[in-house]
Amino acid sequence: MNVYPFISEILQIAIVLGCAPAFVGWVRMLKCWSQGRTSPSLLQPYRDIRKLFAKDVVLAENASWIFRFTPYLVFGTTVLAGGIVPMLSIDLPLSATADAIVLVALFAIARFFIALAGMDIGTAFGGMGSSREMTIASLAEPAMLMAIFTISLAARSTSLSQIVQVIYSGQSVLKPSLAFAFLAFVLISLAETGRIPVDNPATHLELTMIHEAMILEYSGRHLALIEWAGMMKLFLFMALGAVLFFPWGIDASGSAWGVVLAFLFLLLKLAASGVVLVMIETGLAKMRLFRLTEFLGSAFLMATLGMLAYYILD
Amino acid sequence: MMLNPMNLAGGAVWLLLAMAVLAMFLHRNQPLLVIASFSVSAASSLAATAAGVWVVGSNITSQAIMSIGLPDLPFHLRLDPLAGFFMTVVGLLSFIVSVYSLGYVKGIALQRTITRMVIFYALFLAGMFMVILADDALFFLVSWEVMAAASYFLVFFEDERVENRRAAFLYMVVAHVGAIAILLSFGVMSGLATGFEGFHGYTFDAMREAQFPAAWATAAFLLAFFGFGAKAGVIPLHVWLPEAHPVAPSNVSALMSGVMLKTAIYGIVRVTFDLIRVFPWWWGTVVLVFGLISAVMGVLYALMQHDLKRLLAYHSVENIGIILIGIGLAMIFRSFNLPLLAALALTAGLYHTLNHAIFKGLLFMGAGSVLHATGERNMEEMGGLIHHMPWTAALFLVGCIAISGLPPFNGFVSEWLTFQAFLLSPSLPSPLMKLLIPMGAALLALTAALAAACFVKAFGVTFLGHWRGHHTLHIHEADWFMRVGMIMAAALCLCFGILPTLVIDWMDNVPEQLVGTRIGTTAGAFGWMWLTPVAQERASYSGPLVFLVTLSVIVIAYLLLHVRAGSIKRVPLWDCGFAKVTPRMQYTATAFSMPIRRIFGFLFSIREQVRLNPQAPHRAFPLRMHYYLRVRDRFWYWLYKPIVDISFWISRKAGRLQQGRIQTYLIYSFVTVIVLLIFMR
Numbered sequence: 001m002n003v004y005p006f007i008s009e010i011l012q013i014a015i016v017l018g019c020a021p022a023f024v025g026w027v028r029m030l031k032c033w034s035q036g037r038t039s040p041s042l043l044q045p046y047r048d049i050r051k052l053f054a055k056d057v058v059l060a061e062n063a064s065w066i067f068r069f070t071p072y073l074v075f076g077t078t079v080l081a082g083g084i085v086p087m088l089s090i091d092l093p094l095s096a097t098a099d100a101i102v103l104v105a106l107f108a109i110a111r112f113f114i115a116l117a118g119m120d121i122g123t124a125f126g127g128m129g130s131s132r133e134m135t136i137a138s139l140a141e142p143a144m145l146m147a148i149f150t151i152s153l154a155a156r157s158t159s160l161s162q163i164v165q166v167i168y169s170g171q172s173v174l175k176p177s178l179a180f181a182f183l184a185f186v187l188i189s190l191a192e193t194g195r196i197p198v199d200n201p202a203t204h205l206e207l208t209m210i211h212e213a214m215i216l217e218y219s220g221r222h223l224a225l226i227e228w229a230g231m232m233k234l235f236l237f238m239a240l241g242a243v244l245f246f247p248w249g250i251d252a253s254g255s256a257w258g259v260v261l262a263f264l265f266l267l268l269k270l271a272a273s274g275v276v277l278v279m280i281e282t283g284l285a286k287m288r289l290f291r292l293t294e295f296l297g298s299a300f301l302m303a304t305l306g307m308l309a310y311y312i313l314d
Numbered sequence: 315m316m317l318n319p320m321n322l323a324g325g326a327v328w329l330l331l332a333m334a335v336l337a338m339f340l341h342r343n344q345p346l347l348v349i350a351s352f353s354v355s356a357a358s359s360l361a362a363t364a365a366g367v368w369v370v371g372s373n374i375t376s377q378a379i380m381s382i383g384l385p386d387l388p389f390h391l392r393l394d395p396l397a398g399f400f401m402t403v404v405g406l407l408s409f410i411v412s413v414y415s416l417g418y419v420k421g422i423a424l425q426r427t428i429t430r431m432v433i434f435y436a437l438f439l440a441g442m443f444m445v446i447l448a449d450d451a452l453f454f455l456v457s458w459e460v461m462a463a464a465s466y467f468l469v470f471f472e473d474e475r476v477e478n479r480r481a482a483f484l485y486m487v488v489a490h491v492g493a494i495a496i497l498l499s500f501g502v503m504s505g506l507a508t509g510f511e512g513f514h515g516y517t518f519d520a521m522r523e524a525q526f527p528a529a530w531a532t533a534a535f536l537l538a539f540f541g542f543g544a545k546a547g548v549i550p551l552h553v554w555l556p557e558a559h560p561v562a563p564s565n566v567s568a569l570m571s572g573v574m575l576k577t578a579i580y581g582i583v584r585v586t587f588d589l590i591r592v593f594p595w596w597w598g599t600v601v602l603v604f605g606l607i608s609a610v611m612g613v614l615y616a617l618m619q620h621d622l623k624r625l626l627a628y629h630s631v632e633n634i635g636i637i638l639i640g641i642g643l644a645m646i647f648r649s650f651n652l653p654l655l656a657a658l659a660l661t662a663g664l665y666h667t668l669n670h671a672i673f674k675g676l677l678f679m680g681a682g683s684v685l686h687a688t689g690e691r692n693m694e695e696m697g698g699l700i701h702h703m704p705w706t707a708a709l710f711l712v713g714c715i716a717i718s719g720l721p722p723f724n725g726f727v728s729e730w731l732t733f734q735a736f737l738l739s740p741s742l743p744s745p746l747m748k749l750l751i752p753m754g755a756a757l758l759a760l761t762a763a764l765a766a767a768c769f770v771k772a773f774g775v776t777f778l779g780h781w782r783g784h785h786t787l788h789i790h791e792a793d794w795f796m797r798v799g800m801i802m803a804a805a806l807c808l809c810f811g812i813l814p815t816l817v818i819d820w821m822d823n824v825p826e827q828l829v830g831t832r833i834g835t836t837a838g839a840f841g842w843m844w845l846t847p848v849a850q851e852r853a854s855y856s857g858p859l860v861f862l863v864t865l866s867v868i869v870i871a872y873l874l875l876h877v878r879a880g881s882i883k884r885v886p887l888w889d890c891g892f893a894k895v896t897p898r899m900q901y902t903a904t905a906f907s908m909p910i911r912r913i914f915g916f917l918f919s920i921r922e923q924v925r926l927n928p929q930a931p932h933r934a935f936p937l938r939m940h941y942y943l944r945v946r947d948r949f950w951y952w953l954y955k956p957i958v959d960i961s962f963w964i965s966r967k968a969g970r971l972q973q974g975r976i977q978t979y980l981i982y983s984f985v986t987v988i989v990l991l992i993f994m995r
Contacts, residue, residue: 053875057882062780064700066711076867080860094863096844097856101733102721106860108766109720115770119901121887122697122779127901130774134767135909141763142756145733149752152737158853217888221875293913300756307752311745 008089008251008259015263016082020228020235021045023270027234030278045231052224060121060217070117071218071225074110078229078236081106086161087239088262089251090168099158100148104141107192107233111137114226118214125206129213132289136198136210139296140191143184146303150181151244153310160244168247176313180306182245186280187299189237194230195277197287197295201230208286235270238277242269319393320376322365323401323447326358330440333358337432344423349416351432355439356412362443363405369398373823383452390517392449395823396588400446400580403668404573406806407675408439411572414679414799415565417792421686422563431471431563438464438569445577450517451500458496458577462489462545465574468566469558481557488554492544496581499537503589506530521589531590535597538585539604546578548638549608550949552631556615559627560691564682567623571630572675576667579637583664586645587828595744598645605638606754609761614917617768617910618945620693620903622681625772626674629717632761633670636732637663639758643735643751646742648829655738657825657833658847661818662731668817669724669810673716676803680710683792683800684776688783693775693903695783702789705797707777712804714773716811718766722861724810727845729762730855734847764910771906780897812857815842904943911945919946 025042032039059067083094084103098106115134118126152158154177155166167178191198194211203209204216215226243250249265251258287295333354340347369376375394383389393401415435419428441461448454466489470482500516507515507524514520526534540551547555559567582601586593612631619625640663647656681691683706690696700707716723736755740748792800810817815838822834837847846854889895911920925940926933971982 059882059884060887061884062698062701062887063884064707064778066700066778072868072871073864075871076864079867080863083863094859096850096854097859097863099853099855101730101853102855102860105719105721105726105730108718108763109715112715112718112720112766112770116774116778119770119774120778122897122900123887123895124899124901127774127779127906130770131901131906131909134763134770135913138760138763138767138910139913142760145759146752146756149737149755153740157851158734158737159851162851220881225871225875289909290912304753304756308749311748 005089005091005093008091009083009093011259012088012092013079013083015087015266016232016235016239017079017228019270020231021049023235023238023274024231026271027274027277030274031281034278034282049224049228052219052227053221055220057220057222059219062122063217064120066113067117067120067217068222070113071222071229073113074229075225077106077110078232081236082232084160085236085240085243086164086250087243087266088259090161090165091252092161095161096159100152100160100163101145101158103160104144104148108137108141110229114211114214117218121217123217125209125213125216129210129216132210133214135289136191136292136296139293140188140299143296143299143303144188144192146300146307147181147184147188150177150184150303150306150310153307154178164243164247164250165252167244168250168252175310177306177310178245180302180309182241184299184302184306185241185245187295187302189241190280191292191296191299193234193237195234196281197284198292200286203286238270238273239266242266242273318376319365319369319374319398320378320391322361322368323393323443324378324391326362326365326405327440327443327447329354329358329361330436330443334433334436334440337429337436341427341429344427344429345420347429347432348419348423351436352412352415352419355415355436356409359405359408359412359439361405363402363409365393366398366401366403366405367820369393370395370402370823371820373826377449387450387452387513387516389453389456390449390519391447391453392518393447395821395827396580396583397446399664399821399824400576400667401443403576403671404439404442404446406668407572407671407803408442408569410672410799410802410806411565411568411675411679413802414568414682414796417795417797417799418563418565418679418682418686420793420795431468431566434464434467435566438468438566438574442573442577446580449519451504451521452516455493455497455500458493461574461577462486462493465566465570468570469562471563471566472561475561477557478561481554481561485554485558488544488551492541492551495537495541495544497541499534499541499585502530502534502537518584518589522591526590528594531593532597535586535590535593536600539582539600542578542581542585543604544578545581546575546634546638547608547631548604548634549611549631550953552608552612553947553950553954555631556619556624556627556947559630559678560621560623564623564678564685567627568675568678568682571627571678572671575630575634576671579634579641579663579667582638583641583828587648587660593645593649595646595649595747598642598647598649599747600642601638601645602642602751602754605635605640605642606757607635608632609635609639610757610764611917613761613764613768614910614914615947617764617771617907618918620775621691622684622693622696622772622776623678623691625693625768626677626681629677629765629768630670630674632765633666633674633717636729636758636761637666637670639663639754640666640728640732640735643732643739644829646747646751647735650742650744652741653829653831654833654836654848655735655741656829657831658731658738659735660825660829661821661833661837662728662735664821664824665731665814665817666725666728668821669716669728669807672803672806672810673713673723673725676709676713676800676807677717679796679800679803680706680713683796684710686792686796687789690783693772696776697779697782697897697900698777699781699789700777703777703791706792706800709797709800709804710777711773712807714769716807718769719762720766722811722857722864723807724814725807727811727814727855727857729758731847732758734853737853738848767910768907771903775901775903775906779900782897782900782902812861813842814845814855814857818845917948919948919951920944 115130118130444457504515616628643659739751
């Protein structure tokens with residue numbers, strides 16, 4: 001039995017767990033610089049998580065088991081998702097357990113439980129956050145599926161490894177359909193990971209917050225798990241975009257040197273995607289909730305155009 | 315007598331019919347009646363399930379002729395894999411619901427006599443089994459009517475309330491309009507099978523052998539689709555569903571929504587794939603389009619509801635839509651001669667049929683427990699039930715996750731298979747369909763996501779937060795029979811979700827019978843852990859691994875973090891330093907769906923008013939606000955109201971003929987005779 005894929009699998013999960021806070025630190029750092037502020041260190045997110053793990057949990061009196069179970073579930077599904085997206089090597093054992101649609105569903109079940117936890121305490125904020133989050137998710141889902149559909153047309157598969165392999169082997173680099181799918185993917189990622197212009201991760205202003213409203217009552221290790229999972233989700237979406245649309249450097253040969261090289265490439269691509277993310281976030285203002293239909297509608301349109309482009313141009 | 319599936323299924327039907335008769339004699343001893351009748355129903359449902367599993371698993375077809383019926387027109391019975399599959403679906407849920415009813419009906423029996431319910435419950439089950447067993451048009455329609463009439467009386471059970479009587483009447487009308495269409499459809503087919511002079515075309519065998527001219531086949535299909543669609547609740551024929559399901563007793567709503575609608579799906583599949591067999595591609599498109607409309611509109615209407623059972627009823631419309639999407643795709647693929655893809659789409663549709671029966675049954679049983687405990691159907695008056703009913707809450711949550719199409723439960727697998735079928739549509743030869751069918755996939759994704767939103771609302775408002783109601787009754791947990799029923803359904807949700815390969819392998823004989831190919835060889839090519847519908851490179855899903863990996867990460871994280879015991883502090887809710895937070899300040903069901911109501915508002919007829927109390931000293935300081943919201947089904951005004959108005963208008967005009975004077979009536983007869991003499995010379 002070949003142990004090599006299992007090693008790269010474990011390595012990859014470790015990278016997702018370990019590097020996600022650094023990536024968030026990097027984005028925050030860039031944001032501070034772009035706004036002319038002095039930034040905290042790259043390691044600040046690690047310190048935040050460590051602090052939260054050390055603190056006691058303060059729980060509302062009527063919190064049910066759902067409220068306590070949610071952080072673990074969210075963490076669990078996100079770690080599994082981290083094992084599915086091929087980042088370093090195409091040959092991943094866990095990658096076959098789930099294709100792109102299952103990956104979307106894994107994020108959906110995490111969202112389902114966070115939304116329930118938001119309603120569990122019975123405050124108005126929690127319900128408001130849950131309602132908004134589920135509305136945005138239901139508008140983002142069709143666009144997401146269309147993007148997957150367009151990519152799967154080129155690769156004739158919804159399996160992530162297979163898609164990466166086909167795109168990597170040069171059968172369909174720089175096709176117009178993929179360009180449209182990429183644009184759609186960028187818009188959807190902003191919505192799914194709760195970034196500006198859809199949601200502002202830094203705000204606690206009652207009228208604008210969405211994700212933060214749902215997790216407002218969390219504290220201690222529960223909050224740490226949810227924050228960490230949120231960081232991993234951002235990391236995963238960025239890595240997914242980098243791997244699907246710019247798969248250069250990923251290891252297809254199966255050598256140790258290839259994995260190291262793939263890791264360096266991944267770091268470079270992520271650093272660049274952080275820059276793009278910050279440029280989008282500083283250039284745009286947060287949208288009103290009811291303008292989001294247009295935002296996500298245009299994502300859907302992009303993905304559909306991608307599909308048309310595949311039939312007409314490719 | 316040898317034990318074979320036909321005897322087993324027939325025995326189940328006889329047992330149920332006997333129970334319906336016996337119930338009359340047990341009228342005096344109500345507690346005994348509950349135990350006896352529902353035990354018998356459970357036993358016979360189990361027998362029917364066994365027959366179904368047997369027939370599908372070993373791919374046998376057995377036929378029988380009963381010497382009952384009209385002279386020279388005996389009843390024909392037949393159990394083939396398709397019938398066996400639906401027999402299993404109906405039997406499985408009937409068994410679970412019968413166990414549940416042992417506890418649920420005991421509670422009702424304290425308030426009123428339940429003899430009537432018991433009789434019609436047994437007849438209802440017998441009717442459903444007979445519909446599936448029937449192999450001729452006559453027996454099919456007789457059974458269909460037994461089923462419809464029995465369920466009418468079950469909806470009518472609590473007849474002292476006006477809304478129940480109205481709902482039952484509406485149901486009866488729609489059911490009969492549908493039955494007429496089915497009758498006409500069978501009439502067309504049997505007439506074309508052996509000519510309109512004889513009667514012997516009424517058996518399904520005769521129809522199977524016949525060659526139908528294209529135009530007549532289309533007429534038969536459209537009539538059948540209309541008739542069965544009325545029973546299945548396909549939009550726009552769905553109006554009876556949200557009226558009838560909420561008012562029926564919850565065990566009956568579970569059966570009506572979970573399996574009675576499925577007999578209509580059975581009818582559609584039977585007529586198209588088995589009786590007519592050869593059809594053009596646009597039939598599939600009709601089914602697909604109606605499926606998509608039902609799915610999206612059903613879930614949107616469900617989001618607007620705040621009556622728990624009404625919400626679930628609209629979700630049945632949605633899920634019937636998803637099933638029809640699978641079947642419509644299978645029809646399209648088959649007409650373009652792509653048997654493997656047709657088998658995949660058909661498996662997706664049928665698997666969703668099975669799954670929907672289980673999780674919708676579970677949800678209605680959960681809603682029944684809530685209704686039983688609180689006496690309340692309005693979600694706006696509930697909240698915090700998870701603290702009073704932990705079992706019901708956890709089991710209802712399983713149903714919510716399953717129906718939202720989320721892993722690891724069963725709803726996800728069938729929706730995933732439907733997506734895979736959609737993603738294979740580029741193999742179709744027609745360019746237009748290549749472009750348009752993926753839009754359907756986007757609509758299905760929208761449906762699934764909206765369903766998740768709807769069940770966050772349903773579960774969150776009902777079970778989480780604080781109790782919103784004005785009265786605080788002693789809320790009690792469901793009793794053990796009810797719990798066991800729900801536990802069985804929830805366990806099946808999980809099993810069908812993480813072991814789909816075993817189920818697909820078992821039901822593979824159904825696509826084999828209908829489209830001539832099986833997908834089990836590819837779907838289970840990598841063992842029971844891996845579901846690979848077409849090929850491993852194409853797509854794969856491993857339910858057990860997804861479940862186990864997530865579970866182990868959760869357990870590891872939990873163990874690592876619980877080294878420090880007792881570090882959780884329970885404190886009162888933080889109210890930001892203002893006045894005390896009251897339960898009325900929570901988000902309500904109406905508030906939760908407000909963004910979606912605003913985005914998709916053009917699909918509903920909405921009346922929203924905010925009125926300030928005029929006695930306030932100033933507009934800026936209102937003493938009270940009055941908020942009024944009414945969301946209505948547009949179809950009622952567009953489609954039904956005009957028909958109702960016209961029929962009333964015609965009957966009023968016709969009523970003028972009736973004057974009560976014998977002389978006038980004699981003139982009518984005289985004129986009629988003269989007219990007849992002139993024309994019929």
